[in-house]
Amino acid sequence: MEHKDLDYLRSVADIQPKPLTRQERLDRWISLLERDPTRRLNSLGEIEYKPPAERALVREDNSPLTVAYDDPILRTDGLESDKLGDAMRYFGLSDGQAHYALCSCLSGQVAESGTFARRLRNVTGDVAWQQAIGAWALAGLAVGLPAIVYLLS
Template sequence: MKHQTIEQLQIVAEIDQAYPRQTMSRSERLERWAELLERNPDRRLSTLPQTEYQPANARAIMRGHDTPISIAFEDPVLRAAGLENDNYGEAKRFFELTDRQLHEIICYCHFGATVNAATAARHIRAAIAGRQPGMFARMLEAFVG
């Protein structure tokens, strides 16, 4: 998927920015994201490296091809609700996550270069509930995937 700014798109199409956004609660947005990932639970998705060590401005613009965030951005429902792109900062804003919560979902240090979609969905559901997956769940994910 090629990402373009609104200005770039306006050259080739008429853009109606007055289109009403679909209102979704934080829980509904996170639930939708988890459901999208669970549609293909064994899919391997890219992670983002060392999110916790990046300066805030660099972390905000981090993105990757075929990440859990890009899966959310591909969804027309989430885009209509206001998801503007597939970078870390936008996911943090749109899904109302803390850096720690998003780090648990997307960071390389937890999963390596890829994470399976079901695992990312579990971490998203933990964010909905306001908890982190336990140590046993982490160990199981490390050995089983």
């Protein structure tokens, strides 16, 4: 077996990194935020009131989006900027998820990095708990509705 210098191999090989899955992207972003959980970051100002075209361009210096964009792995994988629209596309966030995780109306103008990480984890985490809550709500409705109808009639 012949050994070659790594720099030489990079110069002659066409190495394409495997794209990250949505969950891997989110996990990486959350872990970046959790590295310094007391770091103060700027939230995004009242994004729910902005028209969609304007909302997509929203950015703040020293925000959770900046933390993601500063990471060379996420940038190489396709994160185009630290603007909200690019982050929503790249991380697969809905308007509601982005609002819950990043907006100033829920966290104030400045919040700790760990707070943003928890919100991202809560809003993008496993949907099993949401399904369980939905199942319990349906069961409660199935049991309670006949009683309510009986009492009202």
